[in-house]
Amino acid sequence: MITSRAGLTAVRRVAKPSTFFTATALTTPMQVRSAATQSLTPADGQSILAKQRLQRPVSPHLEIYDKNQTFFGSSIWQRFTGMFFTGSLYVYSIGYLVAPLAGWHLESASIAAAFATLPVVVKGGFKVVLAWPFVFHGINGVKHLVHDSTAKGFRKATIKQNEYLIWGSSAVVALGLAFLL
Structure with a gap:
């Protein structure tokens, strides 16, 4: 019987409300925000979404960039040359697949004879x-690897000098490859 009384006393103490908690809860200013909802048809929901999309900012156009920044030149041309290679590969590959059906001659012997x-x-x-x-893609890629591995050459003067070096050397090497080989 004494154990049941001890358990009952413990339960009563736990169940007794705290005076500190209730006083704090009553004095603390609480914000109440009621949520307003309304039923919409799917068409109404789509029209609301369309109006919201019109208010969103448009992605930046290339005109917002400063053309005098030196890092803009070689970095974007690295991407352009990569896209040139990818696009050329896709166009030639699709052409090579379609050639037998279209009656084209894209074999190596035909291309060499035409050239x-x-x-x-x-x-x-x-x-x-x-x-x-x-x-250009090769030389500029080496420059990017050097920048990534050494973390040097990021001063504006160095970037500008490296850019002139890359443009000049790529033009000279390309002319050499084109007319000497």
Whole structure:
């Protein structure tokens, strides 16, 4: 019987409300926010979403960038040359797959024979157009690897100097590849 009395006393103490808690709860200013909802048809919901989308900012246009910033040039051209390679690969691959159905001759012998009939200047120009993106992408990729591994060369003067070096060397090497090979 004494154990049941001890348990009952413990339960009563736990169940007794705290005077500190109730006083604090009554004096603390509480905010009450009621949620207002309304039923919408799917068409009404879509029209509300369309109005909200019109208020969102549009992604920035290229005109907001400062053209005088030196890092803008070689970095964006790295991406352009990569896209050039990817696009060329896709166009040639799809053309090679469609060629038998369309009656085109994209075999190596046909392309070499057609290229041999072109004048030397046109051949050289065509090779420059193909060689320059490759050379620029390679040289600029090495620059990016050096920047990533050494964390040096990030002063504006150094960036500008490296950019001139990359543009000049890629032009010279591309011309050499086009007209000497």
